[in-house]
Amino acid sequence: MQNIIYKFPDSTENDRIFFKSLSDLLLELPNAQLQEDKSIEVAALQPVDALPQTIFAQSDIPFPQIHFDEAPELSLNLGNLRINPENNDYEIEGGGFSQILTQYDPLGAYYELHAASYTIYRLDIKELVARLKGHIVRIDHTGLSLPSTLVSRETWERFTDKIAKQSNLYKYPTGEDWPFILPATAEERKTGITQFPVGREPKFELVYDNYSPVPTIQIDIETNFTRSQVEKLFPNPYGVSFPDLADYFRTVYVRHDWLGLDIRFDIRFKNDEPDGDWETGKWLVTEGGRI
Secondary structure, rough: OOOEEEEEOOOOOHHHHHHHHHHHHHOOOOOOOEEOOOOOOOOOOOOOOOEEEEEEEOOOOOOOEEEOOHHHHOOOOEOOEEEEEOOOOOOOOOOOOOEEEEEOOOEEEEEEEEEOOEEEEEOOHHHHHHHHOOOEEEEEEEEEEEEEOOHHHHEEEEEEHHHOOOEEEOOOOOOOOOHHHHHHHHHHHHOOOOOOOOOOOOOOEEEEEEOOOOOOEEEEEEOOOOOOHHHHHHOOEEHHHHHHOOOEEEEEOOOOOOOOOOOEEEEOOOOOOOHHHHHHHHHHHHHEOOO
């Protein structure tokens, strides 16, 4: 596998504003490059020939898509979100929110979105980028959560088996269904990873999600902010901390126009150990093991 490509629509002004803001954030990364077609390529710094690289691009498509190269055997439908779709000729399903309210806190505006039985909170991606500007250090990983309501256990296992045949895919050591692809050289794809330099990123995470009914794209970035600074920049209700992961990052879901999809940013706190076993992938390789 050479490329993991996130494709976003380029149909409306809101589409273009979203991608411009995403590009502004990504281009602060030391391993991101702007291409002539305005796509953003993010590649491992070490080893220098490690693949896959992660690409963010716009395209004439009706809804965001994820492409693992162009392998047809990896085609999968997750509601409106498609993985390696056979074509772009499909209808978008689902209604909108019953009410969208603009709320304010001392930092600015955020959004309260109402559906039939629940309320969610979102921050504009432009606001997220503005608050993080100049403080982004690195990208740890990107990823995709596949809802169990849309993907059977059998389909999940078959899909991850196909991914494993084309990449260095590793189990999450504590047993959750969170396998990670680590960028690897051609030799490492044959023999396995045994060296753990700083810069083997971005990783890519797949999640078998038993909680959310819609797929989630996640982008995990590290900042030079402390935990308390991040919590002040992204307070409740639009900034959230997951109980088991609260010591590492805070999560913000951003607003967009694509119904049936969540996009979240995990904002990692300042790290004084850039060569740690998590950062280099060593923990995944030695404790999790390759699939």
